[in-house]
Amino acid sequence: MHFHRTGILFVISAPSGAGKTTLCTALRQKPDFVYSVSCTTRPPRAGEIEGEDYYFLSHDDFSQRIATHAFLEYAEVHGNYYGSLKEPVLEHLRRGVDVLIDIDTRGAAAIRDNNDSIIQEALADVFIMPLDIEELRRRLERRGTEDTQQVEIRLTNAVREMECWRDYRYTIISGSMEENIEKFRAIMRAERYLSRRFSLIPCQSPEKNYLTAKNAENAENRLRNKKS
Template sequence: MRDSFGRGGKLFVVSGPSGAGKGTICKRVKEDLHMDLSISMTTREPRPGEVHGKDYFFVSEEEFLRNIEEGNLLEHAQVYDHRYGTPRDAVMKRLDMKHNVLLEIDIQGGLQVKRSMPESVLIFILPPSLKVLRERLTGRGTDAPDVVEKRLAKALNEIKLIGEYDYYVVNDELDRAVSLTESIIRAEESRVPSKIMPLIRKYEEEE
């Protein structure tokens, strides 16, 4: 279903370096704006408590490869021994229902989505500085010092790709970052569509 101007929902892609806070921001935005979160497809086995179709679409290697061949993945990547991807049909179903969809993904995946769906809106979450990012990564206590340094080096290379994104949000204070991200989404909902005639025709018909 599309609105009276011929538009459906929009796909919003949120990316950022590890430790930038994109997951926390997406969780808040989803709750505040009642958005749909895109569900990824994966070849790994479900962990205890995970539900097919809610946490992930759990599929076999053969089914995943078939989705690639049929062009049904907006992006995909192999992480260690498993494959992950974003199913096009599931996203399009929500967009056609006039639901905005939120996709939290890494930068390379976000750029793949942009190539597949140029109309998607890409938002880059930035840490205030690499110093703050180092403190956040160290504070999590999950990575050894050498792993933290590798993540920082990767973050700097990822930040260099920010010009490929449509918007950026500096996560220096969580409430402010969430508010700014939500403002971007609300503004995009009112963007004049590229195919403007359905909008004009609506008012012409009321004369």
């Protein structure tokens, strides 16, 4: 017999500016998981690559995928749609491959509510909690991708998102990038050792292996005798 571990679905959420994207980028430098690339209707930012950062879809294309239930979860965030494709995630989990999804709190809630037993067994969700709102403000302003009004909108949304931290199995208080990586890696290690994630797969006994080989040999000999 041998052990088989099922895949783990690591879901990570955080308010804008809390360091989630930086953490995911760092984790992907030494991947021992598959990163689920989300779809979005928002325009690409400078340096973003199709198929690596996001799949950039038109609103019509995104709507068609919603209609065919292609998404594990989807949501409208800051005027744009984001969603995670369902079938690639399920395929990896069935094969015992871990998957990391970077989504907002509404997307995480949708995954928790998913009725698929594979998803429910695999789920390990993590929230990155910033130290305070002012630190978020400083990070958003340094990023320089939003104007003052957009920053205020993101901060308002951040307060709402931070209220969801108790819904997650794990919470990381955001520190330096190195600290966040180590904390997240510790969670990954713990989840991978959970007994319930393992199952015993029976192997054939040596006697059965011998009989199987012997039967194959006898069949080959009979075929050879017929030809002769």
